[in-house]
Amino acid sequence: MRAIQLLCIALLVSALPAIAQPINEPLVPNPTAVSDADRIENLKEKSVMVFTPHPDDEHFSMAGTLHKLVQNKNKVIVVIYTNDNKGSKDLEMTRERLAQIRRAEEEAASAAVGIPKENLIWLGYEDGDLEYADPYRLRGELARLIKKYRPDVIFSPDPGSKWTQWHKSDHRIAAYITQDAFRAAEWHLYYPQHLLDEGLKPHAVPLAYFYYSQEPNYEVDITDIYEIKVKAVAAHVSQFEPSISKYTPDMPDFALNELREGLKKATQSNGRIVERFRRQPEP
Ligand SMILES: [Zn+2]
Numbered sequence: 001m002r003a004i005q006l007l008c009i010a011l012l013v014s015a016l017p018a019i020a021q022p023i024n025e026p027l028v029p030n031p032t033a034v035s036d037a038d039r040i041e042n043l044k045e046k047s048v049m050v051f052t053p054h055p056d057d058e059h060f061s062m063a064g065t066l067h068k069l070v071q072n073k074n075k076v077i078v079v080i081y082t083n084d085n086k087g088s089k090d091l092e093m094t095r096e097r098l099a100q101i102r103r104a105e106e107e108a109a110s111a112a113v114g115i116p117k118e119n120l121i122w123l124g125y126e127d128g129d130l131e132y133a134d135p136y137r138l139r140g141e142l143a144r145l146i147k148k149y150r151p152d153v154i155f156s157p158d159p160g161s162k163w164t165q166w167h168k169s170d171h172r173i174a175a176y177i178t179q180d181a182f183r184a185a186e187w188h189l190y191y192p193q194h195l196l197d198e199g200l201k202p203h204a205v206p207l208a209y210f211y212y213s214q215e216p217n218y219e220v221d222i223t224d225i226y227e228i229k230v231k232a233v234a235a236h237v238s239q240f241e242p243s244i245s246k247y248t249p250d251m252p253d254f255a256l257n258e259l260r261e262g263l264k265k266a267t268q269s270n271g272r273i274v275e276r277f278r279r280q281p282e283p
Contacts, residue, residue, distance in 0.1 A: 034283040040153075040209065040220055041068055048076045049151040051142075053130065053174035054084040055106030056236045060263075061211035062155060062275050063113050063232040064222025070114035077149050078110065079121045079142070081174050086127040088238065090247045101238050101247070109235035113228060121145065130170040135177060140191045142181035147200040154178075158210035158278050171212070182208070209277040216276035217283055223273045230260050 036042060048069055052058040058066065058078060069076050085099035107117040123141060125133055146154075159175035184190040186204040194200040209218065222229060237243050237251045240259065251259075267273050 034218065034279070040065060040218075042072070043069065043074055043153065044072045046074045046152040047149055048074045049146065049149055049154050050076060050078045051081070051154065051156040051174060051178045052078060053081050053157065053168075053170040054127070055080050055102050056084070056109070056233070056239055057157065057171070058155070058211070059109045059113070059229070059232040059236065062220075062277075063109070063229040064225050064273075065155075065220045065275050066115065066232075067113040067225055067228045068220065068222070075119070076115050077119050077121060077145075077151075078115060079123065079145060080106065081123050081130055082125045082127045082170055083122070084127045087244070088247065089245045093247055098238070101249075102236075105236045105238060109232040112232040112235055128168070128170060130173040133173075139177055139181050139184050140194075142178060143184035143191055144194050144198075144200065146181060146185035146205065147194055147203050150203045152206060154182075154205050154208045155277075156208065156210055158213035158215070160210070160213070160215060160278065162214060175210075175212075179208075208280045210280065211275070211277055213276065213278035215278050218279040219269065219274040219276045221272050221274055226264065226273050230256075230263065233263060234259055 050058050050062075050066070066076060083099040084102040085095040088098050103122070106120065110117065110120060123138075125138075130138075156178040157171055157175040159179050182205045186202055188195050188202045195202075234251055234256055237249060238247060240251060240255055242248065242252065242255070264273055267275065269276075
């Protein structure tokens with residue numbers, strides 16, 4: 001169905017249920033579940049960092065959660081690995097123009113959930129080429145940002161899921177290297193220049209939530225703000241048909257309706273609409 005033709009998850013069309021799975025099963029209640037005070041929904045005035053391979057992954061997987069975090073006055077910084085400048089079938093599209101389009105769409109989608117463009121950090125890697133980036137340098141970039149913003153909570157794609165073995169390489173690399181950067185940020189001898197040159201002290205990431213997880217142990221109910229999520233995801237117009245094949249800045253009504261219904265279907269649980277994560281440490 002066209003609504004599910006998000007470009008950066010195009011390879012997951014048939015595997016979309018795997019992202020949000022288990023779709024139709026409620027999570028098994030955990031006897032040591034997270035206390036109310038520690039729940040994402042109750043975080044207030046904290047520092048939050050979100051890492052996303054492309055401009056759209058975080059909205060597709062957790063736009064509702066992002067909005068709840070913003071509502072509670074948490075400072076949310078979004079780190080975007082790539083410029084997503086290759087995913088178009090429009091033969092008149094150029095990489096330069098597509099990068100500009102994707103940036104504008106990301107800013108609009110972020111605004112929809114309440115995140116200003118000043119909170120977006122673009123690392124600027126080429127779409128599809130993240131695995132060819134220098135991993136030592138990339139891990140250092142991430143560790144430096146973690147030391148600078150000192151997050152109480154981090155969100156990132158799940159490196160523990162089997163889908164990372166087969167999915168688009170940017171997702172795989174982003175998932176692994178974000179977690180690797182946790183360790184590099186915790187110990188000052190990994191990149192000593194951060195402390196020596198900039199005074200950035202080590203920072204241990206206390207809590208992480210991984211999206212795109214096949215082993216979720218935590219869910220956020222976004223039923224009441226689902227339309228915010230639809231608005232954020234729909235801002236990524238160029239990730240959907242008919243704009244993939246022939247770019248147009250507007251999403252036709254039929255495509256928006258398919259998006260609304262398709263997204264809902266993929267994220268429903270026990271009659272509610274949810275976003276799921278693997279929490280580390282486990283609840
Ligand atoms: Zn992606």
